[in-house]
Amino acid sequence: MSLTLFAAPMSSATPVVHALAELGLDTRPDTDIVMLDLQAGEQKSADYLALNPHGVVPTLLVDGTPLYETLAIMQWLGDRHGVERGLWPAADTPERLVALSWTTWVYVSYGMLINVAKFTQSPDVDPALHHAPLAADAMQRMDAALGRLDAHLADRPWLLGADYSLADTIVACVVTYSTYCGVPVDGHHNVQRWLQAFQSRPAYRKTWEGAGAEA
Ligand SMILES: N[C@@H](CCC(=O)N[C@@H](CS)C(=O)NCC(=O)O)C(=O)O
Structure with missing residues (x-):
């Protein structure tokens, strides 16, 4: 192929x-x-x-x-x-459902909030289109969303359990991008620990170091 x-x-x-x-x-x-x-x-x-x-x-x-x-x-x-x-769960396993849920959530639901925050305050967007209250609301909603991700990661090192999977790459890349957009993860210790483990992977270093981050 x-x-x-x-x-x-x-x-x-x-x-x-x-x-x-x-x-x-x-x-x-x-x-x-x-x-x-x-x-x-x-x-x-x-x-x-x-x-x-x-x-x-x-x-x-x-x-x-x-x-x-x-x-x-x-x-x-x-x-x-x-x-x-062994990097993605087989069809018909509960883990496949977890993988589809979190990866779709991060691109669709969390990604929508990133875009709202970006378009309502970014220097790259016409200031006439800026909207400070909407931007603040999106930032608050992202913090709450990271809180839910943090709770999921409280009793497992990786999104699907004991082992790294591509679901971690999908979700962590978007969360990393949101940190570049000014969304802090400091208050979310499990998310912080998981991002650090993700960023220590050899494939991450090979791909991202020196390349910057955008999801
Ligand atoms: N939702 C698309 C977004 C793709 C996208 O916007 N890519 C940007 C780079 S980050 C691009 O190619 N921009 C060039 C352009 O808009 O002309 C995806 O996830 O594939």
């Missing part, structure tokens, strides 16, 4: 690069990682838009068929390549 990942440094694609490294797929001869220059607009070329009509990274070509949206790519990598390596 050939895999071609279209990515960019410090982008939504970086968690996928990390997952390929965890799975040992990044060094396989039939895996290619193609870095696009987003500043130069390579993601808007006709050839790329034919693969991903949204003109963003990541896109993963699986035997020539494009798959896009980071969460879908990560869950597919787990299903197709993670189960056999």
Whole structure:
């Protein structure tokens, strides 16, 4: 099976690069990682838009068929390549349900709050569109959300229990990104401990160190 990942440094694609490294797929001869220059607009070329009509990274070509949206790519990598390596729970296990719940939660529910906080106060957004009360509300909701994640991690080192899984990469990359957006994790000791363990993984260091963080 050939895999071609279209990515960019410090982008939504970086968690996928990390997952390929965890799975040992990044060094396989039939895996290619193609870095696009987003500043130069390579993601808007006709050839790329034919693969991903949204003109963003990541896109993963699986035997020539494009798959896009980071969460879908990560869950597919787990299903197709993670189960056999013990890095993603098998179908029909309770752990698979836990993995799908937390990984979807972080991209959809928690991710929505990150976007609200970003668009209502970011210097990159037209100040006329800023909204301080909405931004403060989103920050508060993210803190409460991290509190729920903290409670989940209180009696297990990793999201699914005793062992690391790709679910940790998916959730931890988004939580790490939110810290770059100014959301503190200081009050959430289990989240802090889990993020530190995640960031100590060799594949994390290989992928992220020097690359910055964006989920
Ligand atoms: N929801 C998408 C977001 C992808 C996305 O926004 N990627 C950014 C990089 S972080 C991008 O390619 N931006 C280029 C552009 O908008 O032209 C996903 O998770 O795959």
